[in-house]
Amino acid sequence: MTIAEGTLITAAGLAGNGPAGDDPDARGRFGVFGGRFVPEALIPALDEVAKVYAEAKSDPAFLAEFDHLLRTYAGRPTTLTDVRRFSERAGGARVILKREDLTHTGAHKINNVLGQALLTKRLGKTRVIAETGAGQHGVATATACALLGLECVIYMGEVDCERQSLNVARMKLLGASVVPVGNGSRTLKDAINEAFRDWVTNVETTHYLFGTVAGPHPFPEIVRDFARIIGVEARRQMLELTGRLPDAVAAAVGGGSNAIGIFHAFLGDQDVALHGYEAAGHGVDSGEHALTLTEGSIGVLHGSRTYVLQDDEGQTIESHSISAGLDYPGVGPEHAWLKDTGRATYHGVTDDEAMEAFSLLARTEGIIPAIESAHALAGTLKLGRELGPEATILVNLSGRGDKDMGTAMKYFDL
Amino acid sequence: MTTLQTAFEKARADKRAALVGYLPAGFPTKDGAVAAATAMVEAGCDVIEIGLPYSDPLMDGPTIQDAVHRALSNGTRIADVMRTVEAVARSGAAVLVMTYWNPIDRYGAERFARDLANAGGRGTITPDLTPEEAGPWCELSAAANIDTVFLVAPSSPDERIQAVADCCTGFVYAASLMGVTGARASVGAAAEGLVARTRAHTGLPVCVGLGVGTGAQAAEVAGYADGVIVGSAFIRRLLDAPDEASGLKAVRELAAELAAGVRG
Numbered sequence: 001m002t003i004a005e006g007t008l009i010t011a012a013g014l015a016g017n018g019p020a021g022d023d024p025d026a027r028g029r030f031g032v033f034g035g036r037f038v039p040e041a042l043i044p045a046l047d048e049v050a051k052v053y054a055e056a057k058s059d060p061a062f063l064a065e066f067d068h069l070l071r072t073y074a075g076r077p078t079t080l081t082d083v084r085r086f087s088e089r090a091g092g093a094r095v096i097l098k099r100e101d102l103t104h105t106g107a108h109k110i111n112n113v114l115g116q117a118l119l120t121k122r123l124g125k126t127r128v129i130a131e132t133g134a135g136q137h138g139v140a141t142a143t144a145c146a147l148l149g150l151e152c153v154i155y156m157g158e159v160d161c162e163r164q165s166l167n168v169a170r171m172k173l174l175g176a177s178v179v180p181v182g183n184g185s186r187t188l189k190d191a192i193n194e195a196f197r198d199w200v201t202n203v204e205t206t207h208y209l210f211g212t213v214a215g216p217h218p219f220p221e222i223v224r225d226f227a228r229i230i231g232v233e234a235r236r237q238m239l240e241l242t243g244r245l246p247d248a249v250a251a252a253v254g255g256g257s258n259a260i261g262i263f264h265a266f267l268g269d270q271d272v273a274l275h276g277y278e279a280a281g282h283g284v285d286s287g288e289h290a291l292t293l294t295e296g297s298i299g300v301l302h303g304s305r306t307y308v309l310q311d312d313e314g315q316t317i318e319s320h321s322i323s324a325g326l327d328y329p330g331v332g333p334e335h336a337w338l339k340d341t342g343r344a345t346y347h348g349v350t351d352d353e354a355m356e357a358f359s360l361l362a363r364t365e366g367i368i369p370a371i372e373s374a375h376a377l378a379g380t381l382k383l384g385r386e387l388g389p390e391a392t393i394l395v396n397l398s399g400r401g402d403k404d405m406g407t408a409m410k411y412f413d414l
Numbered sequence: 415m416t417t418l419q420t421a422f423e424k425a426r427a428d429k430r431a432a433l434v435g436y437l438p439a440g441f442p443t444k445d446g447a448v449a450a451a452t453a454m455v456e457a458g459c460d461v462i463e464i465g466l467p468y469s470d471p472l473m474d475g476p477t478i479q480d481a482v483h484r485a486l487s488n489g490t491r492i493a494d495v496m497r498t499v500e501a502v503a504r505s506g507a508a509v510l511v512m513t514y515w516n517p518i519d520r521y522g523a524e525r526f527a528r529d530l531a532n533a534g535g536r537g538t539i540t541p542d543l544t545p546e547e548a549g550p551w552c553e554l555s556a557a558a559n560i561d562t563v564f565l566v567a568p569s570s571p572d573e574r575i576q577a578v579a580d581c582c583t584g585f586v587y588a589a590s591l592m593g594v595t596g597a598r599a600s601v602g603a604a605a606e607g608l609v610a611r612t613r614a615h616t617g618l619p620v621c622v623g624l625g626v627g628t629g630a631q632a633a634e635v636a637g638y639a640d641g642v643i644v645g646s647a648f649i650r651r652l653l654d655a656p657d658e659a660s661g662l663k664a665v666r667e668l669a670a671e672l673a674a675g676v677r678g
């Protein structure tokens with residue numbers, strides 16, 4: 001296959017081209033993590049998704065269509081921005097942002113969604129369901145469904161509907177039905193439970209367009225592959241801009257899709273440190289946080305073996321974060337594996353630290369980040385001070401902050 | 415004490431299907447669950463599934479979610495589940511624990527199998543454990559002399575049914591429809607065919623659950639399956655009752671209606 005000039009997506013760009021062993025095994029395992037812990041009723045659907053995806057990722061027509069949408073609809077490639085004034089506060093380290101906030105719908109979620117929406121067509125399904133926390137995945141899904149003429153139902157926790165009300169309105173405007181979920185913690189984890197309940201009931205017509213690199217196999221692999229364009233572009237752009245690879249790559253970690261998206265192309269570059277930032281909420285000791293990788297233990301949640309916030313009998317502990325998109329007591333299995341192998345390092349950032357970085361980026365660079373992304377920025381401020389002025393840090397600015405104005409108005413008393 | 419095998423043999427000798435009732439431990443209270451499950455046995459249940467309340471019951475409908483939420487709010491722990499099993503086993507039914515996988519995983523699978531056996535429990539039903547992941551649990555259960563029951567669904571192709579049935583001892587749980595737990599106006603049309611397909615792969619009893627809630631439905635299912643599984647309908651009686659005594663009475667009446675149903 002000849003790759004047209006300027007094409008973003010190649011077969012090598014979808015399938016993992018990192019070091020050997022970074023794709024899950026036949027059971028969907030990354031080391032001991034991943035797999036499938038779901039009702040038997042869903043196994044045939046997961047098998048079908050895996051099979052159709054395996055065909056699609058080596059089908060030039062599918063790749064060309066995905067490439068076309070990323071380019072002409074999502075607005076890829078996204079640029080890098082050298083943030084000099086912000087860098088001064090990061091110990092002088094050179095901070096460079098990968099601007100996923102500039103994509104259509106305003107966050108990295110659109111990449112995965114366009115890929116899976118095309119997959120939905122290929123599966124011959126007409127209805128799409130999705131969970132959403134911050135609302136960004138829901139908005140992206142509603143957008144892709146509008147574009148491709150698919151019916152769309154979004155499950156969203158009642159707490160999140162309130163703190164991201166703007167996104168609820170956007171989804172409705174895009175023609176989706178939004179179902180508020182009122183059980184459990186009324187956040188992302190419960191929205192996922194409800195989406196699974198819908199899926200097992202309507203699986204014949206419906207694709208569950210999972211929004212992050214968690215869940216049962218093959219979702220962690222598929223979502224990663226559709227998100228890894230972020231790192232593929234950024235790696236090339238860093239070489240063009242700075243003549244070398246960054247010393248470190250930083251990203252926020254909720255379920256882990258934006259982080260895997262930017263990390264993955266650098267996995268084989270052993271000199272590039274990978275740092276993920278989870279939400280420490282009110283602080284580690286408060287017990288009100290979403291520190292799944294840094295404070296959790298190994299268990300099974302939402303169909304996958306991974307790190308989980310759970311008590312001594314395996315009951316999920318409710319997470320807390322000011323950012324709806326990071327407010328999740330689980331995490332993708334590939335991150336669990338990257339943590340245990342030591343390839344990536346994970347840290348916590350509190351609500352207050354994130355909000356400080358949020359306002360700092362706005363004031364020094366004229367960029368209002370998503371509060372999720374602000375966790376990566378806050379982590380970068382600390383990391384820069386550790387690494388010093390010689391270092392270059394690439395940060396995934398996973399989304400823009402428009403959706404967070406309500407939270408910011410309250411937090412800063414604006 | 416009654417085992418799954420003897421419970422099904424007894425039903426077969428009576429030329430009827432077995433009646434399997436489900437109730438979560440700790441619902442409506444810790445003692446209330448023992449009382450209700452015991453009443454279910456006295457009124458005709460051959461097998462009782464004690465649910466282990468879990469925070470994220472993603473294959474359960476609103477009724478069981480509600481019950482499980484109350485059980486967790488009551489502070490129900492695995493020790494309470496074991497105590498419930500022990501008490502209900504004394505009533506003469508074969509008692510199983512129905513649970514999502516994570517609580518067993520976290521408790522320690524070997525310890526769980528041993529503690530359940532010591533409590534007089536006869537096995538487990540694990541709806542989110544599939545054959546690919548079930549190997550170690552089957553070995554530990556065999557070592558502890560408890561049964562392992564897994565689910566097949568209308569969507570299961572024959573090779574999946576074979577793989578699931580190969581992991582089962584005791585019986586095979588056939589989900590009557592694609593969906594979550596909860597009583598429904600009619601039992602799924604796919605159930606009978608699924609039972610027939612499952613029989614082609616195993617000599618074990620095949621029981622049908624999901625959506626069964628009345629004597630008439632129990633009679634219908636008993637026409638083609640070895641056992642009839644009812645959960646949400648019992649819980650509904652307890653949720654709707656103004657007090658514990660009337661809840662128990664309602665549960666007893668439903669069990670009797672279903673027991674008449676499985677007798678055709």
Ligand SMILES: Cc1ncc(COP(=O)(O)O)c(C=O)c1O
Nearest residue numbers: 136254255256257258325372399
């Ligand atoms: C802008 C943004 N960043 C990050 C996240 C967290 O998700 P993930 O960890 O999958 O990237 C979200 C989730 O909603 C988001 O909207």
